Amino acid sequence: MRSACLVVALWLGAVLLPGACAYADAFSGLGSARPDEMLGAISTLAVSGDPQAGTVLRALGERHLFAAPDGGLYIRQGETCVDARTGQPVATVPDGLKPVRLNNRIRTALAGAQASMALLAPQAETRLKAADALYARHDPAMVPTLEHALSVEKDAAVRTRLMQARAATILAQPAQQDTQDQRLEAVRSLAAVGGLEARGILAGVAQSDAEAPQVRHAAQAAVSSMDWHLRAWSVAQNAFYGLSYGSVLLLAATGLAITFGVMGVINMAHGEMMMIGAYVTWMVQQAIRVSVPALEPVAILVAIPVAFVVCGGMGVLIERGLIRFLYGRPLETLLATWGLSLILQQAVRSIFGPTNIAVQTPAWLSGSVAVGGMDITLNRLAILVFAALVLGGLMLVLRRTPLGLQMRAVTQNRRMAALMGIRTPRVDALAFGLGAGLAGLAGVAVSQIDNVSPNLGQSYIIDSFMVVVFGGVGNLWGTLAAAMALGMGGKVLEPAIGAVSAKIAILVLVILYIQRHPRGMFPVRGRGVES
Amino acid sequence: MNPFSVHGPRNLRGVIWMAVAVVVVAGGLAMASLLPEGSPFHASAFVVSLAGKYLAYAMLALSVDLVWGFAGILTLGHAAFFALGGYAMGMYLMREIGARGVYGNASLPDFMIFLSWKSLPWYWWGSEHFAWAALLVVAVPGLLAGVFGWLAFRSRVSGVYLSIITQALTYALMLAFFQNGLGFGGNNGLTDFKDILGADLHAPLTRAVLLVVTGVLLAASLLAARFVVASRFGHLLVAVRDAENRTRFLGYRPDQVKLLVWVFSAMVAGLGGALYVTQVGIINPGEFAPANSIESVIWVAVGGRGTLCGAVLGAILVNLGKTLFTAWLPEFWLYGLGFLFIGTTLFLPQGIMGLLRHVRKPPAEEVTPEVSDTQGGEA
Amino acid sequence: MPVNLPPLSRRAFGRLALAASAAAVGGMWRTAPARAAAPTGEPIRVGILHSLSGTMAISETTLKDVMLMLIAEQNRRGGVLGRPLEPVVVDPASNWPLFAEKARQLLSVDRAAAVFGCWTSVSRKSVLPVFEELNGILFYPVQYEGQECSRNIFYTGAAPNQQAIPAVDYLLSEDGGGAKRFALIGTDYVYPRTTNQILVNYLKAKGIADADIMVNYTPFGQSDWQTIVSQIKAFGSAGKKTAVVSTINGDANVPFYKELGNQGISATDIPVMAFSVGEEELAGMDTAPLVGQLAAWNYFESIDTPANTSFIKQWHDYTKNPKRTTNDPMEAHYIGFNMWVQAVTKAGTTDHDKVIDAMIGIRQPNLTGGVAEMLPDHHLTKPVYIGEIQEDGQFSVVWKTPSLVPGQAWSPWVPETRDLIGDWSKPIACGNYNTATKTCLGHRHA
Known part of the structure; x- marks a missing residue:
């Protein structure tokens, strides 16, 4: 009989009002396999005022709510089990408990219900968040709830947001003759808010035939002025994308710039060093998770020096074991390091398996911050900063340390440097180690945005070479300029001609540029480098 | 010391031997494939198609050796010319299918139909004629190489810069051919060929003839290459390789010398690609992959750079090894390949040919001219 | 009981052969790999053609492992026709021409009774002429774009109507959110192109306007999605x-x-809604931000049936790794392999022609319920599930088709193939039969 009541209510398509059914029905609806019944139950619970409602809905969202075959509902948290209806702990966990499943429609309704309950929460912050959620959701049925909240709200910021949410919600309702003024007001309010969401709602109004002409025109005007605004921001946004893409290229290429610049070695295994850096990140994360779980969020920071040392050490080993036998024959080092890259790839495949591994992104690197009309994603921002730090650090090493001095000397004139007493083999080994270590750092960064699999290195190697050659071998400023130019160029072209064509266009432009300037943008001058 | 002495022009006898051996082996296998299946000398279609593939790869290796071994241009993009030749032939083979495609459309290849093309794009014009296709096979790679080389050599792009932009060239072409909008079948490329010049591609006789043709063309390319490098022009080439500036100061034009051999080499590669497609039965953008070009350089290194014969030998041996080990040691063959590259560069700087000469003559007899140290960075 | 250690013995053989000189190619191929002592007769060779290196190794290695497991299991049960099965593993190295070469080797040198392999469409297209020429049998386990029906290939993955169309139906439905605007985002190759072509026609037939459909293609291995995601936004x-x-x-x-x-x-x-994201792909991701994103498949590891539970257990035991996931193409191989075993048993021989004819109508229970049947167009009947990504990297099924969906080789949503069907049973025996003109367009078996 009770469920019959629910079904009838749903049949009418109405949002259930309090009192339409006793709240106990609502609880049993939550355990239903039918989405319609669950939706009804959620709306009912939200307005029921039942003390358990908030807890139950939260448990539902977090997938802690379980249904027993007899219709009983339980909240399970670890080992403890609580009866959802009463909030009392149960001694014995009933058999056959199944988690209550959600889908996106229910999740949306749940978020709305939770937000509408939170509107009356004591903390202004919670209420503000709830208003935000309702604004984003702009469910027409929420108008009465919002009106009620507005009537009791004191906090100015929350009030503003609530008004905006109400405006959005009003516009989401179908247009009617007598609501013109109210709607016009809502259009103005939303136009003032701005942003993609407001534009979405207003665009809907602007296209609607049922709308009164003046409302429609106001919406159209608002949309076109917003579009202008959004376009301006999208330029800034694209510039950020370009910088961020450029910073990834820069990180991948700095190591090469060192090995290439100082030693003239084309290190085809450079990408594999990046890959190893990414795997080191993963191993560090795993180790910290097992040993000191509290440090997990900063595992990535721990991974930075570890990756540098591991990859740098491997670089020194490679130089001592392989590259040093091939000096004077740089193009053959290309072949040998290509062979090495095959071996490293296959070795990682044998040890860690061929599939992607999941490197965690800590919470402080996830998500984005809104700056005006653009979104700055935190992981990209972090990589941008990281790339700047790495480049700055490298500059310091090259300019302020004896090793840097020796490296620059070897770059400019190897023979002369050797005659002056510099142990060039040692400088070579350390330079190669430094290059490999930098690749390891790039690997740490890339693990936050890309796949980590044995193939990781392959996808960066060609781009890195392009950057180094385009910038001019042996010149870090050139590498920086080239990375940013390629990153920006790619991102400017991409929206216009598509990702594939943009990439091709960039490659062709670089080829043509090299024809005009055979030694890149910033050629190194000196006796030794002229061949 | 420059490990690559100017022994190339002196190995006429070796080249002739190699050319004859290639023709004899190809002819022998072709005949053996026509024997009845029960015969102890019967060669299966598998062996014939493998041999055809190796010989086509040998042509690519030969073309790489011409520019790397004799002009000192380390190309990391020669597979692009090979693939372009392959596509030119593939277009013809595609048109030969006619109405036998799955949609039964006589004028449009299958992939165009399901991508809703209404008519052939202009660059497919004439592709139904074998003669036109045969012309394109050498003309397209030649033309691209001509434009690219003219720009690059004129402005004296050299060394690693040149290597990297050849790699960029093949990478850009790969991305372009991956695009379905380009009209070459996208990622799938061109495949499911039926006939060539009216002869069934899957018939044993056609296969045998194709193998012989490949063998003969490889032998001819080998002799032509040998003719080029042994001529006065060839000496100039080696001079450019070993001391470009000195040659320039003597009044020669190194850019023109390099351009000529570069274009010739691209044409040989294109021819190899065309022969490859007829026997392998598929051409797709994967052939443009930078890894393929690097591998072809490695064949030359394994065989012995600057020897012509070594390129052919290296291509055949490395690919034979790849075929065997991908079947026997499917999970470990990449280690083998990797160590092969490292071992060759470390212990066999002159490849198999160097080893052979070493065995035949005491090493003291080898006189290699010392080249200037600054060139070492570029060779 | 046949001893089943072929991979090891092959390896050992490989080492021996390495030592031997690399002369006489032709002769070498005749030397069969070392055979396991097989008291019950001549082994039946089963080819496994999956990339173990290169870009596709990431997906295909698992399929090689599952085939080895299935074959080992079948041998434990006494093999087929009283003969042991011997897997022949080769590595086509994600290189499409090498796929063709290896296919030819499996068929003409190793005389494989059946081959299980390929993942990408291009690898299938590359081996197709070889299988047709040598009249081999290929089981292809991956969802694909359709528009193909070869007599020599059994398509055990989903055709577009068994994945894409039901998935879009779900998105259009109220439970799926009642979407009115669709962004079709794909990698630029033939599967997304064809699938999107079918979907665009289908969506238009459902009343979605042109302006509400956005189609975008990106290159393989695209790693910088900033611009495209903001376009979607x-x-x-x-x-x-x-x-x-x-x-x-x-x-x-x-x-x-x-x-x-x-x-x-x-x-x-x-x-x-993703068509190429399964449990294996999720294993490399932090799924917390993805909860609620959707995927359409014919199998999910999380589906709770006795058959699936025992399959997963068997897989964990075989790989000695309790965390290895199972996925849709693995189930496709499971179904395909068991169907082939049934067909060989029914035909009483491994003769390719007889087995191909015997395959049609073979029924094999799915791991997730229902019975798969091999249809005359060499596709299967399959259930279609929509799953939602969960925090634990698994999918929870939110919707399934009420009944099994028979696979269609040719899409009715593409104008050129509206009237085409594939039917390899007699009397039509044609891969591309035009039902309007009642003619076979040429894909006929002699």
């Missing part, structure tokens, strides 16, 4: 419920979802 701000249909190829998915999460697009705002 802008596309979704037109005041209508928007959904993304993703045919992005395996590898590029991780950065795509990371970018979605970071730009704050959640499943409740703009749901993403």
